[in-house]
Amino acid sequence: MLKNQARLILVFMFLVTFGCSSNTSKEELIIISSQLQVNINKVKKEVNALIIKAEVARKKAASVGGEWRDTAKFIKQAKQFQKNGQCEKAIKVIKKAVREAEMGYQQMVKQKQSYMPGYFKF
Amino acid sequence: MNKRLQKLILICITCAISFSVFASPQSDAQAFRKHFTSNFPKVAVEEFANGVYALDPVGRESWEAIEEFPPYEPYIDDGKVMWDKKFKNGKSYKDCFSNDPAIAQNYPRWDKEQQMVITLALELNQCLIANNEKPMKYKKGSINKILSYVAYQSRGNKMNVIVPKDDAGALAAYEEGKRFYFSRRGQLNFSCATCHIQNAGKILRSETLSTAFGHATGFPVYRSKWGTVGTLHRRFTGCNKQVRAKPFKAQGKEYRNLEYFLSAMSNGLELNGPSTRK
Numbered sequence: 001m002l003k004n005q006a007r008l009i010l011v012f013m014f015l016v017t018f019g020c021s022s023n024t025s026k027e028e029l030i031i032i033s034s035q036l037q038v039n040i041n042k043v044k045k046e047v048n049a050l051i052i053k054a055e056v057a058r059k060k061a062a063s064v065g066g067e068w069r070d071t072a073k074f075i076k077q078a079k080q081f082q083k084n085g086q087c088e089k090a091i092k093v094i095k096k097a098v099r100e101a102e103m104g105y106q107q108m109v110k111q112k113q114s115y116m117p118g119y120f121k122f
Numbered sequence: 123m124n125k126r127l128q129k130l131i132l133i134c135i136t137c138a139i140s141f142s143v144f145a146s147p148q149s150d151a152q153a154f155r156k157h158f159t160s161n162f163p164k165v166a167v168e169e170f171a172n173g174v175y176a177l178d179p180v181g182r183e184s185w186e187a188i189e190e191f192p193p194y195e196p197y198i199d200d201g202k203v204m205w206d207k208k209f210k211n212g213k214s215y216k217d218c219f220s221n222d223p224a225i226a227q228n229y230p231r232w233d234k235e236q237q238m239v240i241t242l243a244l245e246l247n248q249c250l251i252a253n254n255e256k257p258m259k260y261k262k263g264s265i266n267k268i269l270s271y272v273a274y275q276s277r278g279n280k281m282n283v284i285v286p287k288d289d290a291g292a293l294a295a296y297e298e299g300k301r302f303y304f305s306r307r308g309q310l311n312f313s314c315a316t317c318h319i320q321n322a323g324k325i326l327r328s329e330t331l332s333t334a335f336g337h338a339t340g341f342p343v344y345r346s347k348w349g350t351v352g353t354l355h356r357r358f359t360g361c362n363k364q365v366r367a368k369p370f371k372a373q374g375k376e377y378r379n380l381e382y383f384l385s386a387m388s389n390g391l392e393l394n395g396p397s398t399r400k
Contacts, residue, residue, distance in 0.1 A: 065376065067368040068309050100309065111305040115313075 043087045050094040051078055057101030066108030071100045147285040147296055147386050154387045158335040162323065170336035171391045173399065177323050178330040185398060194270055194344040194396040197351045201271025204264065209253045215268075218249035226276035227393055230283060230382045232292035239295050239378040243269060243353060247373075260372035261356035269342045270351055273395030280392055281339055283385040299383030302376060303334075308367030314380075329400065338385040340397035351396060354381060 054075050061067045074097035081090035145153070159167060162177065169176040175185045205223055208214045219225055229242040240248075243265055247257040258265040285296045303314045317326065318334040325331070341354040348356075355372035358380060362369040370376040 062368070065370070066307065069363055069366040069368050070309070071368070103309075107306065107311065111307070112301075115301055115305045 043091075044082075047078070047082050047087050047090045047094065050091060050098065051075065051082070054078070054094050054097040054101060057098050057105070061101045061104035061108070064105060064108040064112070066104040066106075068100045068104045071097050071104065074100070146287070147293075150300070151387050151389050154335055155390075157319070158322070158333050162333070168392060170333055171339040171388070171394050173336060173340060173397075174330050174332040176336070177332070181330065181400070188398050192344070192396075192398060194342075194351050194398065197267045197270035197342075197344075197396065198274045200264075200267040201269070201274075204268045205271055209250075209255050211253055213253050215246070215249055218245070218252070223272045223275040224279060226273050226395065227279040227282045228284075230378060230385060232284070232286060232289060232295065232382075234286075234289060234291075237291050238375070239292075239299075239382045241373065241378055241381055242272065243355070244373050244378070261353055261359065262350070266342050266351040266353060269353065270396040273342060273393065276393045277395070278392055280390055281385060281388045283382065283389055285382070285386055295379045296382055296386065298376075299379035299381070302380045303383055308362065308365035310365040312365040314361065334384065334387065336388055336391055338381065338388045339391050339393050340395045340399075342396050344396060344398045346398070346400050 054071075058067060058071050058075065061071070074093050078090045078094035078097065081087070081093065155167070158170060159165075162170075165176050172182075172185075175182040205215050215223075226242060229245070230239045232238075233240045243258075243260055246265065246268060247260075250257050258268075286292045306313045306316070314334070317331045318337065322331050322333040338354065341357075342351045343357070344351045345357075353372070355377045358377050359369040359372060
């Protein structure tokens, strides 16, 4: 999505510079282009915030010995998607990482409170 | 019922629950043995040391065939060379341990000075470090050779892991190991006990789940999956990954305490390492 928006901006910039003859349409193109840029920046900020959130959650889970196997891998994948401009994919994967980290923490906190199963009596 | 009596009853119930969780290692081991011997009445007690092959007759047939020419034999031979070989400073493992390598039944042990559980693998490396030698890695490689040699020399000795009653640190380490064993973890939400106590003897995918009783007697093991001999902590790592939990460090505190608990539960069984498994 982000790449497509970037492409659209370039097209609009081109049209602004070399395209339509009327001044009014050029102004409209500039407005649309800056709106697209705002959207791109908003999405990038969202991805960054989610990556930070996932890292914090992962460390919290690790602090109680509850980190799951794939959480760090998902964070790494999200960073790679972000680097490639694939922000939608990054968001999808990073949300998984956040959820896993949160569940891992809750799981281990609950286990610390009560871990002996009912089927086995010492 | 008056408030005082209610409080007293509540205290009694809390104590009862506490005692049931924090029973002594000796009573835990007895209960552990009783659980498996009563759930598998046709299995002789000493057979539990053979793991899944005590339960799976088809698997046992191929295991017995493998044991005629065991794939861990070269590791025992290489391990003997390592045991006898002098370090650069002229000393050897015999200076750290004793001339007799039949010591595996005493590990892991509680070290009062270091206030931690010491496994055989850890102590071997401590010996190397003390003699300015490079320590071995804990899951793969040469450590499996010397562990195989020591395990083989210790065969027939009964597991004798001691948890000193008068040492709060040792009891705490034991309890941590026990807690680890019974705590669910990972995305699949399994504990060690889920497979090896609750569902021991049942089939998971294509494999029969082995019993926890006897688990620690046969390591290191030659696993067909690995194509080599590997340590108990390597297996812990694999098990944790299989339930989609992030594994802990081999010979880290978590796995040493876990080994402490697991080995204590097999006290009285004869050691039979190294062994072969799928």
